[in-house]
Amino acid sequence: MSATNPGISLDLEWISKVRVNTQAVLRRAQHVQALKIPKDRWQAAWLLKAITLIDLTTLSGDDTPSNVQRLCLKAIQPVRRDLLQKMDMQRKEVTTAAVCVYPARVADAVSALKAANASLPVASVATGFPAGQTPLETRVEEVVRAVADGATEIDIVINRNLALTGQWEALYDELRQFRLACADAHMKTILAVGDLDNFTTVYKASLVAMMAGSDFIKTSTGKEAVNATFPVAIVMARAIRDYYLCTGYKVGFKPAGGIRTAQESLLWLALIKEELGSDWLCPHLFRIGASSLLADIERQIYHYVTGRYASFHELPMA
């Protein structure tokens, strides 16, 4: 898998012209929140689709080789086979899009997936995740090591100081170094929007990340006080659309942080369909980064199949 967005030269003139209309964004976000969610069989089908777009994540201080192995097995078979069969869907095999772990756990994930004969991508967070407050050489080295350990997707965090102070050239240069270090691995750039001061900064940071060659832009680490929200997603999706219209390169979008319910996942799919079109509803261009969403989706699917909600013991633990 090679990069889909090679990037372009830094266009400071474009960046300086950006002004985001906050009221218009908030109105659009309200519209998205009021969208009708499909019911019953269609809902179950959309939930299966949502599963295929999840980066199943564990980013905890107490991650161990064994819980990473469990995560990988869950990613390979996120829904019980009997439930899938009862749904009578064409799709017989469902997996999540990838697993996402800390750099020190990449080798564990790679070997667990290999042992299970599965070819799911392993994504590693990097560059001093979550705060990005380590020296640049250390951050670059972390990317190189994660790739050497077998990660094929790298979720880097940006240096928020550079975005908050408008040092776009310096931010672009850092991101180019990470892009080089990623080699053939996909680069997903986390803006940590909860740390940025307004929508205009979010839009500008999105543009710089794409100009530097990011394959995805991602909202959050999941560790900020505010993570993925619909207004911020609309701003980032519009930056993606504008970048595509200007360059012809499609960049992916990954909301992450605090997405926990099946209903929310359906609204995220609806938002992407409305803002970027159905082309973006594939793992190559859209992911949901989540550590605890899958359990609720599985519960809803169980409800669809059996007509009742699962008790605590009826579903396998994630």
Ligand SMILES: O=C[C@H](O)COP(=O)(O)O
């Ligand atoms: O990148 C993924 C996020 O860290 C996941 O956040 P979450 O634990 O709130 O789902």
